[in-house]
Amino acid sequence: MVRPTMEDVAARAGVSRALVSLVMRNSPKVSAIRRQAVLAAADELGYSPHVMARALASRTSTVLGVMVSDLRNAFFADVVEGLDAAAQAAGFDLILNTGGRIPARESAALRSLLSFRPAGIVLLSPVVPTAALEAAGLQCPTVLVSRTSRVSGVDTVNDDGEVGSRLAVDHLVGLGHRRIAHLDGGLAVSTAAARRRGYQAAMRDHGLEPIVVRSEHTDTAGEKAVRELLTTYDRADLPTGLVAGNDFNAVGAISALEENGLRVPGDVSVVGYDNTSLASLRHISLTTVDQPRTEMGRLALETLLERVRGERAKPVRHLLQPSLVVRSTTTSR
Amino acid sequence: MVRPTMEDVAARAGVSRALVSLVMRNSPKVSAIRRQAVLAAADELGYSPHVMARALASRTSTVLGVMVSDLRNAFFADVVEGLDAAAQAAGFDLILNTGGRIPARESAALRSLLSFRPAGIVLLSPVVPTAALEAAGLQCPTVLVSRTSRVSGVDTVNDDGEVGSRLAVDHLVGLGHRRIAHLDGGLAVSTAAARRRGYQAAMRDHGLEPIVVRSEHTDTAGEKAVRELLTTYDRADLPTGLVAGNDFNAVGAISALEENGLRVPGDVSVVGYDNTSLASLRHISLTTVDQPRTEMGRLALETLLERVRGERAKPVRHLLQPSLVVRSTTTSR
């Protein structure tokens, strides 16, 4: 199980190691005959260059690290898709990692990525402390996705959560709803604040009273939040529209509503956030706010490469526009 | 953005590079005073060793590569969880990759992983041709998860799909069902064959006639399969039990049934496969077959390390026992 090296290929092709190196980087200054011979030898030996030895020698890495906070969330799969396509196009190798939304594990994952001396890193919704982000930004170009931060050494790519929530509220108001509650994502989720602000601002703009229920981005939290609403309000005064923190939360809310004899959207309309694959299942068919996920990934990689290539030094904060996807959980009243 | 090297730490601590190396690998043969000094210097400089330079010099990698065929499927997230925990415990660094179930992209992802010269690789449900698996097995220890293969150079970890399907059939028969159909995963999915065989064998053991509908592991395919059943059978003769190829397929089937005025589980009972997070959502609450996913990850890593450590040379084929999780989509008739 000992893999061939450049030296082996060189010997077999009857040329020097340096020439093999040139062929592997398909330099134009190699004669067709030699190139042929080297390629043939490499093929026979099953040789492919050792990326990290290459990085070491050339002092320039082609490796980009990506930490995915939560592999269970398909949201990130789409972002990774965008990252991957852009990386491939630019000739970079992506290595992924995960920390499972547990600060200690994420810090370890970050350290691990950094120990590869990547050209840059992308952190998808990391839950590590700001200091760790700042430290990362000092070690190599760093881009944050779905996590805001004012750290000057890192760039960020986010969707505009204020706009997204506003989209949801406007949609419900347009359908004739007046009592609209927001199931808030909580303090642990860095994107929740913008969504809440957007909801509150939109409600006030419509001259309506905001109702914020503290919740979380899980389906059980969504159920719990609805039960809380049901004990707080008389049936007659119950909100007729719900702007959930995310899709999971929305699905939980729907379950709890139906369990209590309220039909969705007949009695209560529900809007999710994220347009996860869950939302598009015909069985659920959730009206939700869509983030341009693949585009976010692509943009994040482009932003990263600008720094890697040294084209830009000052931080940028990209805010992408979400859009509303109307399905079957909202209706007029 | 130039990171400190061992030499820098050595200079600052007033010792040699070799001594720093010993400290970094916490060798016992370093005096407490020097160790202290080195650690302090490393800390001040924010130094951490370059894993790949280390791998190059020591001729032994601590990197394990994992190719996840489909990041969108939370099934793999659980497997990765098990892999990750075991890797961490054994002091290995995991690097992930994905090919999105597209053969060409998966081959590229595999090549990319291999170019890091990892100590070993784990492939989660790869769709690359057998020849590529064989080639990988020659380059470094290789373990396949959720993909069977008779290639002699690679180990495999799978759940026993035959047992799983039997569990589903036995459950439905126990509830009084006699007409039970199977929505088959199709040829593209390597685990589908075992599930189908298990279904057929179990049906025959119960003296019942197997009904196999060709489908796929997606929710739209599930819908389509049910529509097909509805055109083939009179309502009175319609199967009262469905053993779906996986959870997505089951959810699609449920949608189509409900759309056609059939209640689940009132008129038709449905069993999924995989116990994805989807299945446990209260809103869906799917009876399904559970694979010990985290355990599969843990076992895969252990199997890999046996080869990495040279403790075993001949291939092993692990088959884990699935179990049935009864929820709300099945009932007696």
Added chain:
DNA sequence: TCTATTGATTGGAGCGCTCTAATAGTGTAA
């Protein structure tokens, strides 16, 4: 004919680290 010029090829140093063998330092027994 000899020198330039161009293009193809190669030797060798060095990237950040580990590992072996050699060296320095310290105490201990004769």
Added chain:
DNA sequence: TTACACTATTAGAGCGCTCCAATCAATAGA
């Protein structure tokens, strides 16, 4: 004191590669 056995430390080679400068061959120009 000298020899000996440790232990702590270090110099130096080398892992697989890139890159620079040097070499070589072939052709063109005078």
